[in-house]
Amino acid sequence: MTEELAQGQMTLVGLSERDLPALDQAEFSDRGPILLLVHTRDINKIVKQYGNDPRIVQIIEAESPDLPASEGTRLIREMIQSGRIRDAEIWLHSDLKPLRFMAKVKTPDLPHTYPLYRQLRHFGFETICYRGPRWSVEIEPFPMLEQFVDRHKGERCFVVGNGPSLNKIDMSLLKNEITFGSNRVFLGFEKWGFEFTYWGMEDRLQVEEYFGEYEEGLSDSIPKFVPFDYVDYAKLPNACYFPLMYGNGRVFPDGISFPAFSNSPGMLYHGFTITYSLIEIAALMGCSEIYLIGVDHNYGLGAKKLSMSRAGGNDSTWSAADAGVATHFDTRYTTQNKKFVKPRPINAEVSYACSRQWCGMNGVEIRNATPGSHLDVYEMVPYEDLF
Template sequence: MATEIRLMRIMFNKLFQSSLTDGDEASISMPSKRRIAKLEESVRKLEKEIQKRNEEISKLKYKSVLSDRTFESLFRGIYGRSLHDFAGRHAGERCFVVGNGPSLNKIDISRLRDEITLGANRAFIGFEKWGFSFDYWMVQDRILANQSADEFCDNLPKEMIKFIPYTILRHFDIARLDNVVPFNLDYTQQCSFSNDPSALHEGFTVTVGLLQVAAIMGFTKIVLVGVDHNYQIPKRNVNDDKKWSGEGLSNHFSEDYTNSKNGQVWEMPDIDRMIRAYEAAAVWARKNGIEIVNASPGTHLEAFPKVEFEGLFQS
């Protein structure tokens, strides 16, 4: 605030002095002096208004932090833990963030059985075939949660840690879901990256949410698999509400993934903002010495270095 006021005064003085020529100052008329006095009064009023606005912003920020802490305290009381409890849990380790793209069918996914894995959404339909489930799971999409909450409760393994935003917990019968970790998803912070357990940022894809959780947990090498970033959605599959059906499409590792036979619909992917969020993750990783690579065969995502999946394992 003090800096802003000083800059205003400097600008005012420079503007005033630049309008004077030699000898002008002594010949300033009384009307001119009155105008200058009014201008100075306007500057003082502006200073007061800026100070008032800054105080209001500070109060709002305080209320926001207080609200976040209140929610965290409330949900910790109910569920026994929060995202803060996972900070640094896997410091220095490697993990795999598993997307649900069709390229999963091009790798030997059994390689991940003994790795630390994070996945999302309806990935559970592959667990039986793969012979293992993920260590961590997340859902962020409110429409998906509304349609699939019962299915998640019935099919997600009890031992798997489940990260769910405060805002969509209401869709679940929590008595049927073990190992839930509620978290704050800040929808106002978009296409940026957070490694602060107080709040994840909106990345327009659950994969970015998983990357943030991986960063919070302290992983120093994060490998993406099944992150094809290639959405083929013809107009015939999009309804009047701009939701799409997966009927007849191959955007995921299983034709059953989109559950179109039961009428399930999905949010249209916001590709541009997804890319910006991925790029923000890449920038954060470079600045903090964290390696994020993409081992998804044929991926269209360019934000991270691409590597061969088999090359990640010792023979």
């Protein structure tokens, strides 16, 4: 391989441990030489298994860019700088999979590859090609969470839910504040006279079935936060596709017990509501005061509709007809029989308590300024007293 290395004919290939079977698939049999970057807990096992593969020049363990560079990482950087590595790919052994709520649409299963994607971006690669059996997609560069770290250090912000209580307060007071909104919050922009600073979504049903509404309702200039799961589906201008670890209410796939809070650009944790993720992002941006408004935490669905049924089943969604009270600040939010995944208020409250503890330990003040809110996890404060 020495001559080929000198000629710069090497591709840096990222593989997670679960995708190692790709090396044995016919689609990849003639691709080489490659330097293999593996996300694994046992690199010695991988070297023993694939170390004699003639396509592979070297096998290096992937690592977080947040850690001091290992010898392997330094070697890759040297090869990139010398031109011996000119492109990078990530291989998957699985076929495209159907979306959860739109089974006819199939996309790559990408969330578990984010640590590899992130490291490749830190190496300086922009457009990164994903390859699987009989498919390939190119992921164009997007702003990553790293670009938002400490952007608003020491400043205050407002994380805005979409509850009907927004109609009880003077929203124009927020025009010059840092604001985080979600989902169909744009329905209020014209009435309030301004757009929010940031916007996000993460509910799988809302992303998959109603993505077109968000694409049409949001201006290109607003920075948007969307889970990396949908980087090849929900293509929005100025979007940051952030890593979100979904859990089952007991433990997360990485072994961390539920609940968990993170202000790290490497991974955020799901808290059963987009509001929780926006709190994490606000903390990542360095906000020292976080105020919640529009977080009514009152769904009027009754115990049956709020039961902890399995998502994806026939009883896992609700519409406006199921609610006994107004659920959002604008009737257009729920018209045309729009569907929603049932809220999990108990899980969300446990998550909120986790965020309160993290903020308390890290010098961040978080309060609820929602009039009439049913969420009592945070200290309440009158909205008008903040101005």
